[in-house]
Amino acid sequence: MTLLDELSGFEFEAVMVEVFRHQGYRDVERAERIADEGRDVTMLDDGTVGDDSVSDGPPTAVVVECKHTDVVSRPVVQKTHSAAHTYQYDGPVRAAIATTGRFTEPAREYAERVHEDPQDVEFELIDGEDLIETGESIGLDLYNGTVEIVCEESIAPPTDRETLEGYLESAATDVANLDEWTVGATLTAVRFEPVLAAETAVDAKFETDVGVIHEVTDRERSVLDGHGEIARSSDDVAQLVDATREDRLSIDHQSLEGAYDRTDVERFAGDLGAYREWLVGDRQDRHETTVRYTGDNGVEYEQTCRPGPTDVSVESLDPVYLPHVAVATSLGEYEYELELYAAGGRTLIQDAEFRHCVHCEDDRMHVGSHPADASEDNDADREHAPTLTYCANCGAIACPEHTETERLVGEPVCTGCAVTGRFAGATKHFYDETNRETFAAAYAEMPIHRKIRENDGLVALLVLVVFIAGVTAIGVL
Numbered sequence: 001m002t003l004l005d006e007l008s009g010f011e012f013e014a015v016m017v018e019v020f021r022h023q024g025y026r027d028v029e030r031a032e033r034i035a036d037e038g039r040d041v042t043m044l045d046d047g048t049v050g051d052d053s054v055s056d057g058p059p060t061a062v063v064v065e066c067k068h069t070d071v072v073s074r075p076v077v078q079k080t081h082s083a084a085h086t087y088q089y090d091g092p093v094r095a096a097i098a099t100t101g102r103f104t105e106p107a108r109e110y111a112e113r114v115h116e117d118p119q120d121v122e123f124e125l126i127d128g129e130d131l132i133e134t135g136e137s138i139g140l141d142l143y144n145g146t147v148e149i150v151c152e153e154s155i156a157p158p159t160d161r162e163t164l165e166g167y168l169e170s171a172a173t174d175v176a177n178l179d180e181w182t183v184g185a186t187l188t189a190v191r192f193e194p195v196l197a198a199e200t201a202v203d204a205k206f207e208t209d210v211g212v213i214h215e216v217t218d219r220e221r222s223v224l225d226g227h228g229e230i231a232r233s234s235d236d237v238a239q240l241v242d243a244t245r246e247d248r249l250s251i252d253h254q255s256l257e258g259a260y261d262r263t264d265v266e267r268f269a270g271d272l273g274a275y276r277e278w279l280v281g282d283r284q285d286r287h288e289t290t291v292r293y294t295g296d297n298g299v300e301y302e303q304t305c306r307p308g309p310t311d312v313s314v315e316s317l318d319p320v321y322l323p324h325v326a327v328a329t330s331l332g333e334y335e336y337e338l339e340l341y342a343a344g345g346r347t348l349i350q351d352a353e354f355r356h357c358v359h360c361e362d363d364r365m366h367v368g369s370h371p372a373d374a375s376e377d378n379d380a381d382r383e384h385a386p387t388l389t390y391c392a393n394c395g396a397i398a399c400p401e402h403t404e405t406e407r408l409v410g411e412p413v414c415t416g417c418a419v420t421g422r423f424a425g426a427t428k429h430f431y432d433e434t435n436r437e438t439f440a441a442a443y444a445e446m447p448i449h450r451k452i453r454e455n456d457g458l459v460a461l462l463v464l465v466v467f468i469a470g471v472t473a474i475g476v477l
Contacts, residue, residue, distance in 0.1 A: 002039075004203075007100075012068035013040050015142065016098050018272045019131070022138050025062065026048045037465035039083045040066040049119035058091035067207070070101040077079065077107045077123075081114055084121045094122035102127050102475030139319075149268040149319045154192050155241065157323030161259050164188050164327045171338055171354040172348045177412050178331075178390035187328040187333070189262040192251060192321035196275055197241055202283050206291075206303070213293045214305045216240045224317075228278045233436055236348050237341070241322060244344030251321065260414020267322065272317060280312045324350070333417075335360060357388060357399035359416050393417050393431045404429040408439045426455035 008014070013030050020028045025043040065080040072280070077097060084095035097111075099101075102126050108219050116423040126134070135142040158164055169180040204216040213412045223231040223238040231238040256263055288306040295301055321375040325342040327334055336353040390396075394417035406413040407428040421436045423443055424429040428438040443451065 001467055005242070007068055009066070009068045012100065013066045014273055016041055016064065016066050018276075019063075019134060019138075019140065019142075021170040022140055022272065026059065028416050032455055033402065039321065039435045042087070050161055060094055061085050061087060061089040062090045062094055062096055064096045068096065069099060071104060072097060072099045072101060072107055073104045074110050076124075076169070077103075077110045081110075081121070081123070083468040095123040095127060096125070097116045098131065100128045100131065116258065127213065130444075136447055147382060149194070149272065151268070151319040151321060152250055153248045154251050154321035155244045156247045156258075156345075157190055157325060159256060159259050161185060161188065164259060167325075167338055167340065167342070168327055170354050174388070175379075176387050177391040177392065178397075182331070183329050185327050187262075187326075188260045188467045189264070189326045190260050191257065191322050191324040192239070192263070192265045192325075194266055194268040195237075195320060195322045196224045197245060197316075197318040197320065198222050198224050198275075198279055199312065199316045200279055201313050201315055202307055202311060204287070204289055204305075204307035206304070206305040208293065208295070209302075210293060210295055213303065214289070214291045216287045216305075216307055216311070218287065222279075224275055226266060226270075228270060228275070230282055237322075238340055239294065240343060240346055240348050240351050241320070243317075243455070244346060247344035254288060268319065275312045275317060279317075283307065283312045285310070300335060301460075307452065317339050330395075331390070331397075332393075334395045334397070336397070337339040354397060357402055359398055359414065361400040389414075406435070408435040410435060424451050424453075424455040428454070 007323045017028050017030050020041065025045055028041065028043040029041055030041055043062050043064070044059040045062055048061040052272055054174055063080065065076065066082070067076060079097050080097050084093050087093050095102055095114075103111075108125060110127050111123040114120050129248050131142055139152075165183070165185045166184060168183045172178050172183045181292050182188070199221050201218070202218040204217050205212055207212040221233050222240075222243065223235075223241045225231070226239075231241075233239070233242070251265065284307050288304065290302060292302050322435055323343050324339065326337055326339050328337045330336075337351070338354065339351040340350070341348040341350065354358045388399055389412045391398060391403070391408075391414035393413050396414040396416055396417070398414040402415045403412050403417060404418060405411070406418070407423075408430060413429050413431060415429070419433055419436055420427050420429055421440065422428070423440075428436075428439070430439065443454070
């Protein structure tokens, strides 16, 4: 990929700011559009950029000129050399020029002569080819003028089908009349969803003539999904990503073929600049507040305090994929799907069709976030949840309002597939017409007292009548 010509010079500067930040430079700042004095970008190198050690002395200030042009000639190099010399900084300074094009030979000769002089500043020339190589080395795709994220790592998903079927079996244990061994995976899929683990800091102070009226000092870890939605550190998704931040693997479709029938990888919807803007704007919104204070004249004033963009720093943005797993099973006439984030040995269920009544879609069962080995608290929650029941006749999972007892065999049957018949004035449910006819034949041979017992309401009424009659007789005596 290359940086395309549609970019303006200012847009190219924004791209380079993100590249330098990703390389590990600190305090990367872009100059104003006017009066940049040959310094489009300034930043600090504390010795860790391209090195594993930290320098004992002060960080090196780096003055960068950005040129989105086909050719950079010697006068531009001379101007940047001068800008580095006049930069006000108590420490070492070096110069750099970044371009999407190439440098003329006189420009390279001048920069090399300056660089080799031990009494002068170090000088680095970065041409278009160097930019592409830099992007590849730090995992960025410089495409169409944006720092597009190229991520090959995912929080480790399950890599064997047995584990996926185990999720189904775990969900099946909460369904009455459903044996775990009857539940097998008919389809498995994983979608790698892009997220960024972010660390941000807010440091803002608001002052008036009477002094400081409001201060904000806050640090936060959060997760930003590929579409810009933010999950706080207290949210389930953020906790899952944070707990598994060290459990990574390279996305290798071949290694997943035995476990998954289908794999998909979503692209990051934004570039690094867009994600930073989302985070900064979010922190500004969250910390905006209105304060009241009393002035020196004794009058009470009201002021809205909103941190500025420079008060918010995005200290790290770590892109990674979060595995969204789907496992489906077929039971009779129905197919049920279990969707969950499964990463690093932990699970966070997003939707479980095992917990819905197929007839009224009532959410009847507790399903929560828990590791693969569910905690005692989760077990207790499920014990207090209303029970759904599996109908072996058609495969339905139904709530109590849609579940009856099959009269002939005494097993659960859902109202969706059952056939009914009236016996002793009561409605009875059967798997099919054959069972109904079999029971009807047996019913015809029953003595009257046995037939009456088919209607619980009628039996209760007769008992009540006999009781009242007995009480009345005793009173007469």
